[in-house]
Amino acid sequence: MKLWIMRHASFIARTVLVQNGNVEQAVRLINRIMGREGFLEQYRLTRYYEKPYQTRRRINYTKCKAIYNEDMDRKIEFLLRKNRVEPYPGYC
Amino acid sequence: MLRQAILVPRIFSFLERSVLGSGERAGGLLAQETCKATCLLCGPQSSSIKRPLHTTVPRSKAEDRKEMLASMPKKDEGTEGEKTIDVDLLSKRFEDIFPDENTPSRLFDGIPYSQLNICDIKATKNNTIISLNDHKGKALMLRSCGMEGFKNTRQGTNIAAQATGISLAMRAIAKGFKDPVRVRVSGIGPGRMSAIKGLSMGGMNVVSITDSTRVSFAPTARARKQRRL
Numbered sequence: 001m002k003l004w005i006m007r008h009a010s011f012i013a014r015t016v017l018v019q020n021g022n023v024e025q026a027v028r029l030i031n032r033i034m035g036r037e038g039f040l041e042q043y044r045l046t047r048y049y050e051k052p053y054q055t056r057r058r059i060n061y062t063k064c065k066a067i068y069n070e071d072m073d074r075k076i077e078f079l080l081r082k083n084r085v086e087p088y089p090g091y092c
Numbered sequence: 093m094l095r096q097a098i099l100v101p102r103i104f105s106f107l108e109r110s111v112l113g114s115g116e117r118a119g120g121l122l123a124q125e126t127c128k129a130t131c132l133l134c135g136p137q138s139s140s141i142k143r144p145l146h147t148t149v150p151r152s153k154a155e156d157r158k159e160m161l162a163s164m165p166k167k168d169e170g171t172e173g174e175k176t177i178d179v180d181l182l183s184k185r186f187e188d189i190f191p192d193e194n195t196p197s198r199l200f201d202g203i204p205y206s207q208l209n210i211c212d213i214k215a216t217k218n219n220t221i222i223s224l225n226d227h228k229g230k231a232l233m234l235r236s237c238g239m240e241g242f243k244n245t246r247q248g249t250n251i252a253a254q255a256t257g258i259s260l261a262m263r264a265i266a267k268g269f270k271d272p273v274r275v276r277v278s279g280i281g282p283g284r285m286s287a288i289k290g291l292s293m294g295g296m297n298v299v300s301i302t303d304s305t306r307v308s309f310a311p312t313a314r315a316r317k318q319r320r321l
Contacts, residue, residue, distance in 0.1 A: 008304075010304075011191065011205075011206075011274060011300070012191055014303045015301070015302040015303075016301050017190065017191060017195070017299065017300045018300060019188060019189065023288055023289065023291075023292040024289060026298075026300075026301050027289075030301050030303055031284075039305065039307050040280060043280055044280070046308065046315060048316060049314050049315040049316065049317055050318075088148070091151070
């Protein structure tokens with residue numbers, strides 16, 4: 001019985017070609033992409049069974065964090081508004 | 093990111109550079125203190141010179157921003173012991189990095205990509221197993237950390253994985269499998285990066301790296317219960 005179906009096309013998806021023999025850079029790139037897209041996090045979560053109460057706790061924490069981050073970013077953007085003459089002309 | 097900038101004072105480390113006579117850029121009191129300590133014009137040594145003269149150090153915004161970003165704490169990407177690179181730097185050469193519809197027929201040392209040997213690396217928490225296979229799936233070689241002489245806990249280390257990679261590469265070349273190889277990694281473990289590094293150190297020509305970690309976002313069969321330590 002086939003329990004796992006490879007949904008990603010072999011050697012097309014989740015693949016990085018090595019450039020100029022720079023294997024380390026390719027490894028870091030694929031790790032970074034996998035991490036950014038949430039594969040590694042999902043892998044770690046599914047190693048052991050996460051009980052429903054733990055799932056609810058985690059999701060609620062993530063939601064609260066997202067709300068806080070959104071409001072804090074808005075506050076910072078608001079506080080950093082300015083409408084004044086350039087104090088250090090030529091600095092760029 | 094900016095939130096951290098406001099909370100963490102060491103973000104201004106790049107501003108504390110004080111050249112003789114310039115203290116304007118570092119904020120407030122710090123500027124005056126550094127100025128008075130080092131400046132010839134308004135410091136303790138000055139007695140005759142009354143009028144303070146300050147010049148700003150010629151700086152560029154890009155340089156300062158780079159310094160500031162370098163001094164920020166590194167964000168955890170999720171893989172232990174791995175460093176990250178800025179993907180945006182590679183945006184100019186994206187067509188060369190990721191495979192497209194022509195890649196299976198693209199030649200590497202005269203062999204089309206779809207017919208290259210495959211090097212499967214299974215990186216688990218406790219061990220790393222590397223196997224060299226045909227493009228059809230026929231097994232050619234197999235090496236693991238235990239075969240290298242590491243036992244028990246020491247198998248689940250990056251050093252063991254690197255040694256295994258080197259060993260397999262050298263044995264493969266000795267047996268005649270000198271062709272370029274495409275690597276397929278599975279799992280997250282200490283040997284994930286080190287095994288590939290070992291392969292290339294041993295002399296294997298690694299052409300591409302694929303990740304085939306078995307991950308499901310859909311509900312799966314119930315996994316075993318959490319370990320209580």
